[in-house]
Amino acid sequence: MSHAILVDLTECVGCGACRDACQQIHHFPQVEATSLDAQNFTTLRLYENPESGTETYIRxxxxxxxxxxCASACLVGALEKTKxxxxxxxxxxxxxxxxxxxACPFDIPKYEWGSNNPKVRKCTMCYQERHVREDYEVDDAGxxxxxxxxxxxxxxxEITAEERDTILEMTTNYEGNxxxxxxxxxxxxxxxxGERSELVAEAQRxxxxNPDSYVHKVYGLKEVGGTSVFxxxxxxxxxLGFRTKLEETPLPEKTWRVLEKIPDIVVTAGVALGAVYWITNRREEVRRFEDEKKNRIKTKS
Ligand code: SF4
Ligand code: SF4
Ligand code: SF4
Structure with a gap:
C-alpha cells in the first residue's frame, strides 16, 4: 500500500502540535521553528492576506x-523511495x-552544520517509527x-522499551492505525x-x-511527476510561497542525464572521497569516545 499525507491549510489553526510531535519523536529541541533545518523536519509560518485580512498557517x-x-542524486543509496x-x-x-x-526541487534536505559528523536530514514520513512493532522484545541490556x-x-x-512504547503511542491514530x-x-x-489514492479522492471531493472554500488545485498531485504529500x-x-513553476515530469530523469555525462572516474572518486571523509569522522568519533571513557575511569578511581 502506498501512503501519503494530506494537509488542508483551511483547517489548520497553527497550534504547532504537528511540529512539536515531530521534534519530540526525533529527540530534537522543542522550538517554534519557521524554517526547515536538520532538527526541524516540519515548520509553520503565518501568512496574513493583505486584501482580506485573513490568516493562513503554512506547513x-x-x-x-x-x-x-534526492534519491537519484545520492551516490551511496542513503535515500530511497519505498513502496x-x-x-x-x-x-x-x-x-x-x-x-x-x-537536487531537491523543494529545498527540503538540510545539513547538520553543528555536528562533528554531519549528515543531511529530512522528514522520513515516520517510516521507521511506523514500523516499530508492539511485539518486539527487549534484550538483557534493555x-x-x-x-x-x-x-x-x-x-x-538503538531504542529502549520505553522509547518503543512512546513511538507506538505517537504513531497510532484514534482508529488504531x-x-x-x-x-x-x-x-x-x-x-x-492514509492511502495515497484515497487521500487524492478526499482532496478532490x-x-x-466546497468550491468557494478552496483554490481549485491539489498541490503535489502533478508537481515533478506527483508527490505523496498534498x-x-x-x-x-x-x-503562500509554494513553488508553483515546477515541471510536471519527474526530475530524476534529468539527474540521471547529468550523472551520465559525469565520467565514471569522477563518480568513483566522489564515493571514495566520501568514504574517506566518513572513515576519518568515524575514527575521530571512536577516539573521542575512548578518551571520554578513559577520563570517566580516571575520575572513578
Ligand atoms: S498546526 Fe499542525 S497540528 Fe495544529 S492544526 Fe495545523 S496541521 Fe494540525
Ligand atoms: S521533496 Fe522530493 S526530492 Fe526533495 S527531499 Fe523530499 S522526496 Fe526528495
Ligand atoms: S511525517 Fe515527517 S514531519 Fe511528520 S512527524 Fe514524521 S518526520 Fe515529522
Whole structure:
C-alpha cells in the first residue's frame, strides 16, 4: 500500500502540535521553528492576506516525491523511495555529501552544520517509527530486538522499551492505525495520513463539494511527476510561497542525464572521497569516545 499525507491549510489553526510531535519523536529541541533545518523536519509560518485580512498557517515538510530527485542524486543509496510511499533516509549510509540538497526541487534536505559528523536530514514520513512493532522484545541490556534478535534502530539509534512504547503511542491514530506522528497529533485533522489514492479522492471531493472554500488545485498531485504529500488551500499557493513553476515530469530523469555525462572516474572518486571523509569522522568519533571513557575511569578511581 502506498501512503501519503494530506494537509488542508483551511483547517489548520497553527497550534504547532504537528511540529512539536515531530521534534519530540526525533529527540530534537522543542522550538517554534519557521524554517526547515536538520532538527526541524516540519515548520509553520503565518501568512496574513493583505486584501482580506485573513490568516493562513503554512506547513512545510518533505513532499515524498513519487520519483525523488534526492534519491537519484545520492551516490551511496542513503535515500530511497519505498513502496510504502515514504522517501526514507539511512543514517548508516549517509556520508553528508549534500548532492541531495542540490537536487531537491523543494529545498527540503538540510545539513547538520553543528555536528562533528554531519549528515543531511529530512522528514522520513515516520517510516521507521511506523514500523516499530508492539511485539518486539527487549534484550538483557534493555534494547528492543526484532524477531531475528537484531537490535531495532530508529534514525540510527538503538531504542529502549520505553522509547518503543512512546513511538507506538505517537504513531497510532484514534482508529488504531499506524500513521505519522504529525497527523496523529493534529487536533483539527488538518493533517491526515492514509492511502495515497484515497487521500487524492478526499482532496478532490473537498474542492468539488466546497468550491468557494478552496483554490481549485491539489498541490503535489502533478508537481515533478506527483508527490505523496498534498496541500489544499483557500489562498493561491503562489502567495503562500509554494513553488508553483515546477515541471510536471519527474526530475530524476534529468539527474540521471547529468550523472551520465559525469565520467565514471569522477563518480568513483566522489564515493571514495566520501568514504574517506566518513572513515576519518568515524575514527575521530571512536577516539573521542575512548578518551571520554578513559577520563570517566580516571575520575572513578
Ligand atoms: S521533496 Fe526533495 S527531499 Fe523530499 S522526496 Fe522530493 S526530492 Fe526528495
Ligand atoms: S511525517 Fe514524521 S518526520 Fe515527517 S514531519 Fe511528520 S512527524 Fe515529522
Ligand atoms: S497540528 Fe494540525 S492544526 Fe495544529 S498546526 Fe499542525 S496541521 Fe495545523
Amino acid at each position: 512545510q515538510m518533505c513532499q515524498h516525491c513519487k520519483e525523488p530527485a 510504502d510511499g515514504a522517501v526514507t533516509w539511512d543514517a548508516n549510509k549517509c556520508i553528508g555529501c549534500r548532492y541531495c540538497m542540490l 534494547y528492543v530486538i526484532d524477531r531475528k534478535g537484531k537490535r531495532v534502530t530508529v534514525d540510527g539509534r 499506524r500513521a505519522s506522528a504529525c497527523s496523529v497529533a493534529c487536533p483539527m485533522e488538518a493533517t491526515i495520513f 473537498r474542492i468539488r463539494e 496541500y489544499l488551500s483557500n489562498v493561491s499557493f503562489e502567495s
